[in-house]
Structure formats: structure tokens, C-alpha cells
Amino acid sequence: MTGLRERKKAETRAALGWAAIHLTAERGYDNVRVEDIAEAAGVSPRTFNNYFSSKAEAIASRHLDRSLRTAAALRERPADEPLWAALTQASLEQFTRGPEVDAMPSPAHPQWVAGVRTMLAEPALQGERLRAVAIAEAELAAAVAERTGTDLATDMYPRLVAAAASAAVAVAMQHYLDSPDPPTPIERLITDAFTQVAAGLPAPPR
Amino acid sequence: MTGLRERKKAETRAALGWAAIHLTAERGYDNVRVEDIAEAAGVSPRTFNNYFSSKAEAIASRHLDRSLRTAAALRERPADEPLWAALTQASLEQFTRGPEVDAMPSPAHPQWVAGVRTMLAEPALQGERLRAVAIAEAELAAAVAERTGTDLATDMYPRLVAAAASAAVAVAMQHYLDSPDPPTPIERLITDAFTQVAAGLPAPPR
């Protein structure tokens, strides 16, 4: 049931989200007006708020989409795969596969990377990004509950797992962004983080 | 060096934060104008923005303060206490000790509890609350790095521990708020969450 209507809506949403990120990375958060984003997406300013309830939400939308995909990916992992292996793989998928990576304007263009860094540092955006992570975490928790046969309503377990997995990915990404080049490959960092978490994060010997 | 100046500033900040929370729990987020908060704190509207850069930040300020205290508490735990025991205790302290708990308007008044619930559900506030948690997490990571002799710049370990600990507390709180009365004591939930995390969150037997 992919009617013209739904497709167009998805396209507009994507165009708005994309334009928002693009312009922000380019000029800085408060040199971009909603009007600019709407124009870049070929839509009226008023329509912008039919899709997103704030500038920040638009910018975080792609982050949200990607985070949600992790939960979906987990559901598609073979049922007999051990939980933490499945989580690791589901998370890794979001960074390896990439029709969207190709769509980047200049994958290695320093200007772009710097812009994204600045964007991530913007306080006004961090909250919205974290909220996206939290929403995805809820989905992930549901998927974990299904897979492990635990109960979301009575057990903390699935939420703890989801939160820990989210945290592992977040820390790995942060580490990746902060590290000097040549950076350790993100795949290795994620794998490593999951390994440590699944081992209970024991204190290292002094 | 506690000059009159510093003290007054701290008082004003507290008054603003308190008024913001109070009014929001009472009337709902968007029935409170910045003007109202400023008035309740006995200060001009313009001054509000000298202390907080948004309404949401003011409301989240107490949450931030409390979260930051966890890091401080960890630094004061005996150095020979095992890491996870110290983390558990440091976290628990924030919920047991309470000169501020007594200051609550009506500790068990259902009206108040309902108001707080509604407040926490407000999307516009969740982002700011999560940002506060993230800021505190950075402090906590630094404290963990000190205690374990690891390096914030090169090791993911301290950040992973901080994130996992944060998550344990967050999940426990969420579980507490969602559970029917009589709720499981928050202390038990937190202890339980930490135990599970420190054990590596193994999948339960089916």
C-alpha cells in the first residue's frame, strides 16, 4: 500500500530533514531560518511545522531514523543467535550499509566534517538528538523483550539491555569523533564497546 | 570565600529553578510564561535569561544539580571500595539523603505527583533533561577515570562505565514511576539494576 500520497510525504520529510542538516552544517545553527529550510525543500514555511515541531527536531530526524533502524535490524537477526552478538551486529549494520553514505555531499571533505562537528556541539541540538536516542531505545527494549521472552512491564532487564547497547554505540561514536586521524575504524570501536559491556565492565587491574 | 554576591546568585538561581518546576507541575508547561516564573522568584523577566537560556533549562536545572552530585559522591567513596559497589552507593545517596526532599510542597500529595508525571512526559522537556544527564555523565566519567587509573582520552572504559551507571539509575527511576503502588522501593530497584549491569546483563534462560 505505497500510495502516491505516502511516498510524497516521505519525500518531503526527507527533503526537509536533509536541507536542515545541510544548511546547518554549512552556516551554523542560528544562521539558518526555518524559512530557508522550507525554501530549500521547495515547500512553504508553514508546511515545515506540519512535519516537524521545531528546527532542532528536523535536524535530528535522520539520527532518529537511523537509531530506529537498529531495533528493526535486531528483529531480523536469526533467533538462535546469542543476544549480545545479535545486538552488536544489528548496531554495526547501521554504519556499514550505506546508500545514504553515498548521498553525502562530500564524504571526506574537511569543510563538511568540521560543519558536522560544530553542529553536534550546538547545545540547542544535543537535547533533541538525545531524545531521538531515547525514543529508539524504547523500540529496542521492546525488541529485546520479544527476543528474550521477558516482560517490559515487570522486568527492568530489556530496558537495561537497550540502554546499555545504546550507550555502547554512543560512546564508540564519540570516541571516533574525538580521535585524531587516522581514527580507529568505527566497527572496531563498536565491537570493542559491546564486548566490554557484555563482560560487565570489570575494573581493570591497577 | 562565600561572598554575599555568590550566595545571592545561588539563591536566585535556586528560586528560579524551583518556581519553574512548581508552576509547571501545577499548571502544565505551556500555561507557564517566563514572566510568571520571574515574578514568582521576585526578579525581572529579563534576569531569568541571565541564569537560564530557556524555560526548559530552568526546569531541568534541579535534575542537573542532582545528577552532578553523583559524580561528587563517587569521589568521596573510600578508594579501596570496589568500583561497582562505590557507584551503587554514590547513586543511592542521591535518593536517600534529603534536606531537599523535606522541602517538597507535599511529599505524598497526589496532585503533586500527577503534576510531576505530566511534566516528565512533556516532549519539550525531555530533551533538556537528557542533556542534563549527559553533562553529569561526563563528570562521572572523569571521576571513574581517576578512580580506575584509566585515560579519558584513549580508553572508552570510563565513559562506558559512566553511561552504564547512568542508564541503570534512569531505568530504575522509570520503572519506579511506571509501577503501581505500592511501588518497589527505589533503593531496591537501583541496587538490582546495578547488579545486573555489573554482571554483564546475561540473557535469561528461556
Add this chain to the structure above:
DNA sequence: CCATTAGTTTGCGTGGCACGCATATTTGCG
């Protein structure tokens, strides 16, 4: 006790944002 200086509060003005409401336009379906 007073004068100088640095830090804080306040009022005013500006640009922008989120959203309700009414209207026009487009899509899906019989």
C-alpha cells in the same frame, strides 16, 4: 568613610519561532 571598579539587574527593542484557524489544492475512490 569615601571613591573607584567590577559584577548584576533591568528595560527596551528586535528577529524569529511554533501553532491555531480558515482556505485552497491535491489525492484516492466509487
Add this chain to the structure above:
DNA sequence: CGCAAATATGCGTGCCACGCAAACTAATGG
């Protein structure tokens, strides 16, 4: 083709964050 539902747009409103400059107040040194 024509109707009903969904969507896009235009306009108006209230609020908010913040820059700037002036009034004010605490701290410091004679």
C-alpha cells in the same frame, strides 16, 4: 466524473531568546 479526506498554504497571534545600554550594588583600596 465528482465527492470526501488528506495535505499545503497564508495569515495572525503570543511568546521567547537575546543584544545593548543604563541604573544599580557589592567588593576593594585608600
